[in-house]
Amino acid sequence: EPEVTQTPSHQVTQMGQEVILRCVPISNHLYFYWYRQILGQKVEFLVSFYNNEISEKSEIFDDQFSVERPDGSNFTLKIRSTKLEDSAMYFCASSLLAGSVFGPGTRLTVL
Amino acid sequence: SQQGEEDPQALSIQEGENATMNCSYKTSINNLQWYRQNSGRGLVHLILIRSNEREKHSGRLRVTLDTSKKSSSLLITASRAADTASYFCATDATSGYALNFGKGTSLLVTP
Numbered sequence: 001e002p003e004v005t006q007t008p009s010h011q012v013t014q015m016g017q018e019v020i021l022r023c024v025p026i027s028n029h030l031y032f033y034w035y036r037q038i039l040g041q042k043v044e045f046l047v048s049f050y051n052n053e054i055s056e057k058s059e060i061f062d063d064q065f066s067v068e069r070p071d072g073s074n075f076t077l078k079i080r081s082t083k084l085e086d087s088a089m090y091f092c093a094s095s096l097l098a099g100s101v102f103g104p105g106t107r108l109t110v111l
Numbered sequence: 112s113q114q115g116e117e118d119p120q121a122l123s124i125q126e127g128e129n130a131t132m133n134c135s136y137k138t139s140i141n142n143l144q145w146y147r148q149n150s151g152r153g154l155v156h157l158i159l160i161r162s163n164e165r166e167k168h169s170g171r172l173r174v175t176l177d178t179s180k181k182s183s184s185l186l187i188t189a190s191r192a193a194d195t196a197s198y199f200c201a202t203d204a205t206s207g208y209a210l211n212f213g214k215g216t217s218l219l220v221t222p
Contacts, residue, residue: 031208033210035210035212041214042199042212042213042214043154043199043201043210043212044212045209045210045212048209056205056209058209091154093154095208097208098141098144098159098161098203098208099142099156100144100156100208100210101156102146102153102154102155102156103153104152104153105152105153
């Protein structure tokens with residue numbers, strides 16, 4: 001069964017550093033998403049991407065965040081200058097239409 | 112916001128019993144989905160019910176949707192210890208299929 005993959009599984013970084021989280025969505029999917037889940041809290045939507053551009057974003061997705069689909073397979077989330085409060089699980093997801101398939105997540109720890 | 116909100120927050124049952132979790136949301140939706148998350152792991156898509164559907168079955172799962180009450184329920188029949196996980200409802204109301212998650216119900220099934 002096709003799946004969404006994410007790398008790395010765990011990223012540790014110093015506050016103020018840039019991080020790039022990588023995702024390979026399911027190949028025939030059209031919509032791509034990033035979500036985050038702070039420990040013990042609910043999953044929060046960050047951004048959706050369709051037709052090579054951002055289609056929707058939440059208030060969380062400020063100027064520190066950016067997304068890119070650099071080639072036909074990868075989908076990345078960049079955090080320019082990490083803060084302590086960016087520590088969370090970051091989930092990539094993709095969908096053909098409704099019914100998103102989630103990746104296993106990247107645990108980001110900002111020290 | 113139109114977040115799904117689940118209740119109960121936590122549910123503890125014995126193997127073989129049925130587990131019922133409820134979800135309420137605030138605004139009109141296109142679809143409502145249920146996801147499962149094992150501790151520290153990714154989100155697994157369980158079932159999607161469209162706004163024009165009232166009930167859906169998948170194996171031991173039964174989902175109902177009442178759009179007039181803006182609520183849904185997830186029933187897991189004949190529960191197993193392996194069903195122990197957190198269960199989240201998620202709604203989408205936009206053309207981009209971005210999901211709003213509830214806080215989840217933590218289900219514990221004891222042998």
